[in-house]
Amino acid sequence: MQTSFQPDATKLLDIYRRVALLHANDERARKVILSGKIAMVYYSYRGQEIIPAAMSAALRDDDQICTIYRGIHDMLAKGFPLDTLWAELAGKSTGSCKGKGGPMHLTYPEKGIMVTTGIVGSSMPIANGLGWAAQLDGSDRVAVATFGDGASNIGAFHESLNMAAVWKLPVIFLCQNNRFAEHTTYEAATSARQIADRALGYSIPGVRVDGNDPVAMYAVAAEAVARARAGEGPTLIEAMTFRFMGHNFGDDDSYIPKEEKKAAIEADPVPIFRAKLIADGIATETELAAIEAEIESQIDAAVQFALDSPVPDTNELRKDVFAEEIAA
Amino acid sequence: MQTSFQPDATKLLDIYRRVALLHANDERARKVILSGKIAMVYYSYRGQEIIPAAMSAALRDDDQICTIYRGIHDMLAKGFPLDTLWAELAGKSTGSCKGKGGPMHLTYPEKGIMVTTGIVGSSMPIANGLGWAAQLDGSDRVAVATFGDGASNIGAFHESLNMAAVWKLPVIFLCQNNRFAEHTTYEAATSARQIADRALGYSIPGVRVDGNDPVAMYAVAAEAVARARAGEGPTLIEAMTFRFMGHNFGDDDSYIPKEEKKAAIEADPVPIFRAKLIADGIATETELAAIEAEIESQIDAAVQFALDSPVPDTNELRKDVFAEEIAA
Amino acid sequence: MSTVTETAAPPAKAPKAPTVTILSALNKALTDAFEADPKVIALGEDLADKEGGGIAGVTRGLSTRFGTQRVRSTPIAEQAIMGAAIGASLAGYKPIAEIMLMNFTTVAMDMIVNHAAKLRFMSGGQTSVPIVIRTMTGLGFGSGGQHCDYLEAWFAHTPGIKVVAPSTPEDAYGLLRSAIEDPDPVLVIENLPTYFASVPGTLPDTNYRVPLGKAAIQREGTDITVVSYSRLAGEARAAAASAAERGISVEVIDLRTIAPWDRETVLTSAAKTGRVLIVHEAVRQFGVGAEIAATISEELFGQLKKPVKRLGGAFSPVPYSKTLENAYAPDAARILDAILQLAS
Amino acid sequence: MSTVTETAAPPAKAPKAPTVTILSALNKALTDAFEADPKVIALGEDLADKEGGGIAGVTRGLSTRFGTQRVRSTPIAEQAIMGAAIGASLAGYKPIAEIMLMNFTTVAMDMIVNHAAKLRFMSGGQTSVPIVIRTMTGLGFGSGGQHCDYLEAWFAHTPGIKVVAPSTPEDAYGLLRSAIEDPDPVLVIENLPTYFASVPGTLPDTNYRVPLGKAAIQREGTDITVVSYSRLAGEARAAAASAAERGISVEVIDLRTIAPWDRETVLTSAAKTGRVLIVHEAVRQFGVGAEIAATISEELFGQLKKPVKRLGGAFSPVPYSKTLENAYAPDAARILDAILQLAS
């Protein structure tokens, strides 16, 4: 790993800002659901914050991503505005998708958040098209497809990596390996010793990295982005992590071995990262507390905005099916 | 490669009998089409005879195969009877599929020829089910899925190899790499340096072998079968070969570099194998000529049987859609 | 979960007024089928008990009782799931493949349509594919555009595969048992929102069957025929009850089997009432209702009092916002309105 | 191949009585679209000239003229093909994806149905997918059960995607140009057996368009309306000619766009003749004809002289044997029989 991809203090603080936002927003989302104020299907990413925070810190606004149902962390890290995010979660007309998409289909093209899919594996084929468009535009922008360990076993993964490799597309395939697919363990479903091994079958770089380590994760992400921008083609990144809250909200995670979960939560990357920033003198407790307080008040405002916003009119069912509205 | 998998003289003669049958039947098929006596879509396998001949020599009658549109060589090698084969090609009621299936869907369960598919990649997922059934039966029979180099880029390939590896299924994935997929070269579509490399992504053995070398091909096939019978799971075999006649009958193969084709045809594995048998004293010219003459007369009879057979009655459209005939 | 203990306990011993759910009926149907025939096997994502016995618990208990060789959790790979089911059926087994949600059949259509539905015909009857595909769908939980489509018309249009969709626990049991015993592929469409509704009664015993291809007249009537299936059959029953209060006698037919559908029962009722309403959650345009309406209009030409009416889902993807989701599919109120119009 | 030289040579200079084919019309439509808009791109298996310019030559010449970045041959990976088209369209391009044969859409249904057709709606209109999916089908070459299905009803039932199926060179040109310019996904169904038939005429010029959603009255008549599309529209025209000799005046409507279909033109004609026959190669049950028949029967209740009749493909996979293949789909003779019955 070239040292040039090591994050400096400013970069680390940038990453932490994103991590703090992701962390706070997940905590809030689960509180809001419990409060009954907003009902939604929710796939907590608690524990996986470092991965998209570091990845996004290596991206530009014009870089694009395709993410999945468990993707709010990817999107917030990429710059999805809180108010329209929360309004969409609440199914309000002020939501980014006018309340039509919801948590599994959040979209915000201005920040390159092009597709959120609820279909396992389907973020990848579409990211290739974004990469092809970048080639055609002669732009050095890149596309990132995020997906899980379970998704690495579906056909779309294979077709996408092969096409991206043959066409040398500027696409980064970011696998967030949290060791479970719904209730199925990695070992029960995935034959590869590590998902990164599959890169050999496409003659592209495959890297397994500790996705909870901001420095390592940033270095790997930045290098993959550099390769893509340079026209050297795709990279498969396998970022190791863990989801603390089970598959989705309400999931009794009895299927997760107690010790495994306990160990993972004790290694919660967020407080560790925070402590390290202070220990390394990159930020003071006061500075970080200020950042976090700021974030909390932004989330307060966003939630309130969502709750105060109007629901969509039912004639929205006839709009956006096609460009032309369907006659009543 | 253990020497125990080396074919002895008897085995080599067995393989040659199959090769001679495959070779003669392909030559005949193209003659018959040109004669106008039988019209059919035909995908010549000329040049690929050694692969299924050696593979089948390592199989038992109760072992099963799923093959593809370019699969008549696989089927003849596995024991598909000539008369019902030719009758099916001619679309006659005496065909194995009563004329309903045709060249792309030939089926003959008695010899384990379970599925012939016209869909690229689709032989593989079904072969897994045959392997699962063998496990459930407590039988040591195996299943073989044949497919081409182009098929190694479609989703079904990936899903099948992963499931077979995780379930340790007795399935052999036999890729006949003839370096072209329709008019597309291996390099233009396939990112792997060699398809065998993809085995690593499933933690299974992947072997590239000269599919035109009967000794090497048999050894690899026999070892894969032994592993499968022993419950050690699947193997990916990449057998290198070439198709002399283009993708399908009538294909002007201008897209194939002249030298490449010339070199391949000069290395025609059939005459080379034949000459070697004689040179090594395994058979005499007279013996082989006798085998070939015998085959020719069998094919004569089969073609005649097909031509003399009746066409199916149109009420066949209502039969075999379901077990119960559909009312007129 | 309660459904499982219910299934375990013999109805007789069940605590006071026993109730059943579609989920418990499906679970018992599977358990009884595994008991009855060692060739019955099952596979799907998170199907075995170690993985929770299915996301809704339909298969809960099966792997513990019958082993993980017969009841297998799979990778997320629907083509491989369907292929394994097809292959095992070719070798003499009766696999039950679960495609968790109906929208996920879209990644397995080749296996289902080009292979499962065609192999018997293309092999001239030498092979057959006696599989069951269990899949689930249904809006109402805010899961949005990719988790609650109603694609039954695609499969009904496909020769070689049958399609059933139960709306009661008895039918869920009886249809699933018949589907498993059927010699050909059967798609069983389960409706998520109706899984858990407890209705009084006990679970059918192991001999109970509902024949494929036979509709159920769930309520007799003389003025109007309402044809439906799955969740909306329940809404139709509710609408029929309100209509009765208004003095309108509605006959409610639950198709139960969508393909092949029960022409005789539907045409007899339509001939009797002369007024027909067809209702489903699937998009109305080019939906199942079109075939039924076209057939009735052709067969009963000149005998109908009113044109055949169809209600279906909106012509749009399923929306997320509760307001829009509620407006998407017909409900008892909209069915009643249509009944009143037809009656006028 | 002749179609290509035709395309290259300006009609004016064409050798004596010029003829055109659907294939040459499609090729010119693509060429003109690439000329007109640098955002138009194409991808598919064997699409570029190095790989033969498409198995039938529809895209021949494009990659040579516009480069292999805009005209890309792909691996055999229909999900990846559709995904690349969708992604590029989200980034402002107008991709034309070729799915070689309609049966192969079965491996890409998730991309087409869950994504291409839904992204505009699910994103609340923030994104759109202005792609064209060109696909080909058609029996007649003994390719058997997996190479000539007619799946248009599946897509017509799917909100968010349009479906067209030309039966003449002019329409092939005009519909394809309109499809490429349309802001939403359009499935263009090409019919293999009709590709090569030469008809007198010259290829349309670059401004020629056929609007989506508008049917063509290809022959005016007063006694019977025949509604069809694709290859069977030609068979319907032939049947109408023979009917005319028997003194029966048949109006032949080619839908051209299957979804959204032209209700107005069809209903106006049906109201005029009072006798309607709908014909397609797709399986009759739950086919496109069902929606049209149901709509006509509802809208023109009491005004029809005869029940709406439907002819479709047999309820079976497409068979191999020529005898069976010939019996599978309606032809001019069977259409004529149906016309005579309706006229009686």
Ligand SMILES: Cc1ncc(C[n+]2csc(CCOP(=O)(O)OP(=O)(O)O)c2C)c(N)n1
């Ligand atoms: C094609 C398809 N099959 C099944 C599902 C149901 N499903 C949703 S999430 C999920 C597990 C995915 O696991 P993984 O890829 O590891 O991602 P994670 O949820 O762990 O982030 C499954 C099976 C789906 N959405 N799409």
Ligand SMILES: Cc1ncc(C[n+]2csc(CCOP(=O)(O)OP(=O)(O)O)c2C)c(N)n1
């Ligand atoms: C899913 C699918 N896509 C496309 C096709 C069309 N097609 C038939 S054969 C073929 C080439 C296959 O090449 P390969 O896998 O190398 O096998 P080979 O023909 O060389 O034996 C293609 C693209 C198909 N049959 N199925």
Ligand SMILES: [Mg+2]
């Ligand atoms: Mg996971």
Ligand SMILES: [Mg+2]
């Ligand atoms: Mg090949």
